[in-house]
Amino acid sequence: MRIALIHNARSRKNRRNGSSFAVEAQALLGKDFVPSDTREGTTEHVRQLYERGIDTILIDGGDGTVSTALTAIARAYPADRLPDIVVLASGNTNLIAGDVGFGLRGMEAIQRLRQGGLRSSVRTPIRLSWPGTDRMPVLGLFGGCAGYARAVRIAHSPTVLRFAPHDLAVGITLLSTFVSLMFRKSREEWLRGDPLRIETGGHVYDGQSFMFLTTGLSRLSRGIWPFWDAEPNVEGLRYLDVSAWPDSLLRATAALLCGRAPRWLRRHPDYVSGRTDDMTLVTESDFVLDGEVFSAAPGGVLRLERASRFRFLHA
Structure with a gap:
């Protein structure tokens, strides 16, 4: 070695x-x-x-x-x-x-x-690229846009970074999100989401997104797991798209924070999760990958693909 x-x-x-x-x-x-x-x-x-x-x-x-x-x-x-x-x-x-x-x-x-x-x-990390630009692709293992990018901007604020290190910053971010949903003006801003077009596996999802997430990981901290496999025995990057103004948001959030995806949630059209080898996103939202915020490219086109597989060692 x-x-x-x-x-x-x-x-x-x-x-x-x-x-x-x-x-x-x-x-x-x-x-x-x-x-x-x-x-x-x-x-x-x-x-x-x-x-x-x-x-x-x-x-x-x-x-x-x-x-x-x-x-x-x-x-x-x-x-x-x-x-x-x-x-x-x-x-x-x-x-x-x-x-x-x-x-x-x-x-x-x-x-x-x-x-x-x-x-x-x-x-298998995510390979993020910007087709038609001179930006070099980057690799990461957890990312998202729309409401996730908005939440990360809160987590990156000087107040949170100064007083809330590690997982506490994530907790304060979630708390800030739910507090924002309690007030009419900020609730409407959050829930109306961002325009997002998703093209993957021959399917197209086109509309407003409250939150989009994707990962190459198999486990998140504290039992949180906001993904499920729409089809059995399918590999690839996991993703979740929550539509704007989603029905039963608090009920769905409570389940996913506990790592559960009950049958009603899997069948609900406002919550779409699955796996894919590659997808194209069209969005005006920033995209966040492993905590780094990447501004949208002209035209808003992003490409997410499975990168090469890495082996990680554990003591």
Whole structure:
């Protein structure tokens, strides 16, 4: 096993814990210690890791750092020679680590990794692209638009980020959403949604969307799971689209926050969930992928596809 580390010194836990781990890891790994940078900067570093034969990459940061690293790896490594991934949960949001995290951090993680005998799981990230533009595609594992983008903007507000780290920020975001639904003016703004056209598997959904979500993960934190399989034995990215002015929203939300999708919900036309290998979205909404907000492209066309499969290691 030849290992490298992509380290985000700006992530919340790394800032709080100081630089001792970074100093030790850099002394141990030398040029295979890579500071997290822009996607372009990280890609150049990762190309050098590939040239040196690195086959296992630790990612020390939150969801945004994992997205940056996976994007860089997909650009630098051949699809049939992707390295094993180790996610060390160190960010403000660690949704990905909640599903495929290593379980340890710091030098303890490196020492355990070198002992071998690890478990693993495979996940397929989302590949987000903007057809007809010069934007480079990016990879991530959880995203959405319409009401989800609006909620993330609340979570990214200075007040929430300052006083509500980690899962508490998500909780405050959900609370803020429901509080907004209690007042007529904000309720109408939220519930009327955003124009969204979805094309996937020969089907077209065209209308107003209250919220659209998609993921390549298999588990979210605290038992929340807002997806179900409309057809059995179908693989691909999971997605959920909730129509504007959805019927029984509070009842549906209560069920999905508990990871349940009762029969009435699966059959309800306001809630559409399934799996797909690829889909095209047309929307004026921003799209959020692993916490990063991407503005809509001219014409509003987005492409979501299954990226190459990555193997994640667990202690």
